[in-house]
Amino acid sequence: xxxxxxxxxxxxxxxxxxxxxxxxxxxxxxxxxxxxxxxxxxxxxxxxxxxxxxxxxxxxxxxxxxxxxxxxxxxxxxxxxxxxxxxxxxxxxxxxxxxxxxxxxxxxxxxxxx
Amino acid sequence: xxxxxxxxxxxxxxxxxxxxxxxxxxxxxxxxxxxxxxxxxxxxxxxxxxxxxxxxxxxxxxxxxxxxxxxxxxxxxxxxxxxxxxxxxxxxxxxxxxxxxxxxxxxxxxxxxxxxx
Numbered sequence: 001x002x003x004x005x006x007x008x009x010x011x012x013x014x015x016x017x018x019x020x021x022x023x024x025x026x027x028x029x030x031x032x033x034x035x036x037x038x039x040x041x042x043x044x045x046x047x048x049x050x051x052x053x054x055x056x057x058x059x060x061x062x063x064x065x066x067x068x069x070x071x072x073x074x075x076x077x078x079x080x081x082x083x084x085x086x087x088x089x090x091x092x093x094x095x096x097x098x099x100x101x102x103x104x105x106x107x108x109x110x111x112x113x114x
Numbered sequence: 115x116x117x118x119x120x121x122x123x124x125x126x127x128x129x130x131x132x133x134x135x136x137x138x139x140x141x142x143x144x145x146x147x148x149x150x151x152x153x154x155x156x157x158x159x160x161x162x163x164x165x166x167x168x169x170x171x172x173x174x175x176x177x178x179x180x181x182x183x184x185x186x187x188x189x190x191x192x193x194x195x196x197x198x199x200x201x202x203x204x205x206x207x208x209x210x211x212x213x214x215x216x217x218x219x220x221x222x223x224x225x226x227x228x229x230x231x
Contacts, residue, residue, distance in 0.1 A: 101208035105157035
């Protein structure tokens with residue numbers, strides 16, 4: 001059973017606010033990922049991490065930032081939320097690559113910026 | 115680099131009918147293949163995967179997929195669908211060997227399976 005958690009599940013916030021989406025996993029996985037997904041649409045990788053103190057930008061440009069101070073924790077921050085940030089954000093982790101590339105997903109955070 | 119094409123964005127099918135969701139991939143190296151399912155308002159869950167061995171792999175809820183190397187395909191099938199199978203289905207690939215970058219999964223755009231009563 002995958003153990004990866006995201007909070008909050010739903011967030012409605014006004015324009016200009018700073019927000020942090022939390023993601024934690026208890027599987028000891030080195031690799032973690034953030035995806036952005038509009039309802040019923042494809043996944044877009046926005047950030048990933050190989051391990052502690054490692055963060056990289058993904059395929060889709062995003063105004064968000066991430067940090068990886070602890071293996072189990074990979075928060076995503078928006079300094080100033082805008083309506084264009086309204087989307088679902090999915091966090092995932094994996095053991096590695098190749099045969100270990102299977103990713104385990106959290107339940108997602110649905111963000112609405114008004 | 116890899117790419118995944120899911121040819122159908124939506125597949126409507128009647129309950130208890132068979133279904134096939136198509137997935138084709140492109141890669142310059144050998145790959146592992148995955149199918150994920152996403153139910154409404156949830157994250158993705160692994161449905162099945164092909165790593166090696168028999169080219170036909172099965173899931174616990176009646177889905178199966180067959181790896182066809184010559185056609186670079188990994189189509190997902192179920193002989194009889196239920197209302198509860200309504201979901202988004204994503205095909206994904208991973209290179210067998212590290213090639214830099216995210217080294218993660220490359221996902222297709224997804225296929226929305228709609229079960230009609």
